[in-house]
Amino acid sequence: MTETGHAECARYQKAVDAVRGAAAIAKEELARSPHGVVLLMDLDGMGDITARHGLPLGDRLLRQIEANLRVRLGGCAAVTRMAGDEFLVIVPGVVGDVGSRMLVDSVLQTIEHSTIRTCWLRRPVRVTATAGRAAWHDEATRASVLARAADRLIVAKRPSKSPLPRS
Secondary structure, eight states, X not given: OOHHHHHHHHHHHHHHHHHHHHHHHHXXXXXXOSSEEEEEEEEESHXXXXXXXXXXHHHHHXXXXXXXXXXXXXXXXXXXXXXXXXXXXXXXXXXXXXXXXXHHHHHHHHHHXXXXXXXXXXXXXXXXXXXXXXXXXXXXXXXXXXXXXXXXXXXXXXXXXXXOOOO
């Protein structure tokens, strides 16, 4: 196998390990409460940031976003970075559509306000995010909540002719 092939395998394995870790966290967190909300988020524009400013700055921004989400959501939520620029957020105890929409708005604002400043850039580096949201309120919805959030993220990422909410 070539050096490039080994690097690709290593990146793939790292991504698989991240998803498995997120799934283990999700299973544990979902069991904590009879109801709550799951957000799967994909950051918009990270590829451009890393291409323009390098992987170290992109990594620094991702760590900053994760830290800001943990502070914003407090100890009640599970925040984990999955592979690349995707995050999983699980918030037990959130009930109803209004509460979950407010949560999404708060999380997306936190991401949009997460910036990295450097001495060589005139403007701070920032990103936006697209979220897939799903709630659970009983055993049946708990079992499918991750798949529903993933499906909604895929739909939200599709280009659309008319602007729709990102969640």
